[in-house]
Amino acid sequence: MITEGKFGKYGGIFVPELIIPALEELEGAFLRYKDDEKFTKELEFYLREFAGRPTSLYFAKNLSKKFGCKIYLKREDMLHTGAHKINNTLGQGLLAKYMGKKRLMAETGAGQHGIATAVVGAMLSIPTEVYMGIEDVERQKLNVFRMELSGSHVIPVETGSKTLKDAINEAFRDWITNVETTHYLIGSTMGPHPYPIMVKHFQSVIGNEARKQILEKEGKLPDAVIACVGGGSNAMGVFSGFIEDKDVELIGVEGGGDGIETERTGATLCKGTEGILHGSLSFVLQDDNGQISEAHSVSAGLDYPGVGPEHAHLKITGRANYVAVTNQEALRGFELLSKYEGIIPALESAHAVAYAEKYSKVIENSEKTIIINLSGRGDKDMFLVAKEMGVEV
Amino acid sequence: MKSHQRYTAEEKNVVQGYSEMFLDVKNRGEGAFIPFTVAGDPDFETSLKIVQQYVDSGADALEIGFPFSDPVADGPSVQAADIRSLNSGMTTERCFEFIDRIRKFTSIPIGILVYYNLIYKIGLEEFYRKARKSGINGILAADLPPEESNDAVYMAKKYKINQIFMVAQTTSNQRINEVVKRCSGFLYVVAVMGVTGARSDIKKSTVDLIKRVKNHTKLPLVVGFGISKPEHVSDVIKSGADGAIVASAIIDIITDKLDDMDVAKDEIGSFCRELKHSTK
Ligand SMILES: Cc1ncc(COP(=O)(O)O)c(C=O)c1O
Numbered sequence: 001m002i003t004e005g006k007f008g009k010y011g012g013i014f015v016p017e018l019i020i021p022a023l024e025e026l027e028g029a030f031l032r033y034k035d036d037e038k039f040t041k042e043l044e045f046y047l048r049e050f051a052g053r054p055t056s057l058y059f060a061k062n063l064s065k066k067f068g069c070k071i072y073l074k075r076e077d078m079l080h081t082g083a084h085k086i087n088n089t090l091g092q093g094l095l096a097k098y099m100g101k102k103r104l105m106a107e108t109g110a111g112q113h114g115i116a117t118a119v120v121g122a123m124l125s126i127p128t129e130v131y132m133g134i135e136d137v138e139r140q141k142l143n144v145f146r147m148e149l150s151g152s153h154v155i156p157v158e159t160g161s162k163t164l165k166d167a168i169n170e171a172f173r174d175w176i177t178n179v180e181t182t183h184y185l186i187g188s189t190m191g192p193h194p195y196p197i198m199v200k201h202f203q204s205v206i207g208n209e210a211r212k213q214i215l216e217k218e219g220k221l222p223d224a225v226i227a228c229v230g231g232g233s234n235a236m237g238v239f240s241g242f243i244e245d246k247d248v249e250l251i252g253v254e255g256g257g258d259g260i261e262t263e264r265t266g267a268t269l270c271k272g273t274e275g276i277l278h279g280s281l282s283f284v285l286q287d288d289n290g291q292i293s294e295a296h297s298v299s300a301g302l303d304y305p306g307v308g309p310e311h312a313h314l315k316i317t318g319r320a321n322y323v324a325v326t327n328q329e330a331l332r333g334f335e336l337l338s339k340y341e342g343i344i345p346a347l348e349s350a351h352a353v354a355y356a357e358k359y360s361k362v363i364e365n366s367e368k369t370i371i372i373n374l375s376g377r378g379d380k381d382m383f384l385v386a387k388e389m390g391v392e393v
Numbered sequence: 394m395k396s397h398q399r400y401t402a403e404e405k406n407v408v409q410g411y412s413e414m415f416l417d418v419k420n421r422g423e424g425a426f427i428p429f430t431v432a433g434d435p436d437f438e439t440s441l442k443i444v445q446q447y448v449d450s451g452a453d454a455l456e457i458g459f460p461f462s463d464p465v466a467d468g469p470s471v472q473a474a475d476i477r478s479l480n481s482g483m484t485t486e487r488c489f490e491f492i493d494r495i496r497k498f499t500s501i502p503i504g505i506l507v508y509y510n511l512i513y514k515i516g517l518e519e520f521y522r523k524a525r526k527s528g529i530n531g532i533l534a535a536d537l538p539p540e541e542s543n544d545a546v547y548m549a550k551k552y553k554i555n556q557i558f559m560v561a562q563t564t565s566n567q568r569i570n571e572v573v574k575r576c577s578g579f580l581y582v583v584a585v586m587g588v589t590g591a592r593s594d595i596k597k598s599t600v601d602l603i604k605r606v607k608n609h610t611k612l613p614l615v616v617g618f619g620i621s622k623p624e625h626v627s628d629v630i631k632s633g634a635d636g637a638i639v640a641s642a643i644i645d646i647i648t649d650k651l652d653d654m655d656v657a658k659d660e661i662g663s664f665c666r667e668l669k670h671s672t673k
Binding site for chain 2: 004012013014015016017018019020021022159160165166169172173176177178179180274275276277278279281284286288289290291292
């Protein structure tokens, strides 16, 4: 490895020997191409023409009035396939092509990363397979169909918790077996080095745009940036634009599930302890023996017992704060944004909206400015939300 | 808590070291047969009887897995065994008790296979101290490459335990040199590109790997992953390996015969005798 890939003490390469050479190869390729003119031009082209960047920074006037401060929404929900995930899949997909890999393989929870991988696989003509926990396959049937329409093969995972954690286990096993031909396209700022820095790099376009846009619109930096945290990629992406601006408060919102005092939660940073899962040292939900717990959140994208290692570092150093909102609070955030702004958010993003309401009540200052990273749109969650609301569709 | 039943194998001076064992086996013109099982699969007492059967059927050393919820280097057989064991109430503490119990009937070397979080959670010092106390000879953490292993290697030295590492077909010669610097006891040679699980045949690439690794170290070479038939064992021993670890193929017998463990034990016994025979 060229760099150690650590954030303070977090991160690292805790993986079986068989895939270490692949990580070295990937690190080498990433460092070689990330600033390469041809590569960056091509990536910029696809981000613009295929994915629909830049996304707007939208002043949510109705919500601002309701919350009593200025709320801006970074509209990642407007991207092709409906979430920020495509920023990363375009970057890694293109990198895999430059590396001459013959196959893309990914895990997915909500299905958003799976779709974003599937369409990039189709667009770049690279065969693609996606592991998905059977429970998520049930919860997100439409996304499975979308992936298949895009020519990807979805492999249901029936082991363990049958959700994202086990889809990742299977993806690792696949990679161990097919490492020479396959690029494992990890969907968040997690996993072994170089994934956390690489995914952050490809997602940092969110923060770079948002910083420029808020300076244009407000003439000053925001007071706070709020984003939901599953594995941590949309949050890392938007945070990266403001991390050097010490006066900007960075807030990550985890899926609290039924509440962090209960067993049914996905709030890894709020409730977890240090541990090693899926290749890096970070925070994990685990028991006293180090057995990994199952996470719970109404939103599949936040339903993961681990979290990216850089977030662990930001938490410990105090640069970012991490909070959790419950399923019920997230559903209220979902309804609020839909009703007041006509924007239906992904359930993941609704967590950030819900926390913004709480936060605005504490600050009570109409001149304060908050950016909410609206990581995705809610189309995928329609059936689930209707069911939660007791509505038949 | 002090219990009159607990003694360290070291105090009784009954534990055989890896180098001693490999030398013995070599002097007999054989390779070492090292069966694997997950501690507590399907439950503590049955698992202990299975290990006893291994010993009675000619095992030269034992490889014992500590169950983990997310074993990414393992295939379906071992993962299912991990889950059965965890469901039966195994914890890391109980795993050490399990080794204590094995030490009551055998002195052959015992290696354990763990995932690093199990060590990290308890604390490295505590884990290695306990491992030493229960008479464990070697520790292999499946997800701990040399790059991350400074602390573990330090503790292994401090508590006189062999830290064992893996090499695979993807491991370059330069890397093999780095690995063997830190490794003691034996070097684990991964036979296949993939996770644990029974395979139909031994590939030429495995033979080539054994030969390549031999140029870089005098450490005993033990081949594992996918070794599932007597022919595989004799193939790798003939190619120059010093021993073979058999895991999934034996665990598959346990899995098949869960409702009749007596039959399973007999079958495991005769399978192990066959496997041992093929090291000669
Ligand atoms: C819309 C949306 N937001 C957020 C997430 C959580 O992932 P991350 O924390 O990596 O942004 C997901 C994951 O699927 C998602 O689909």
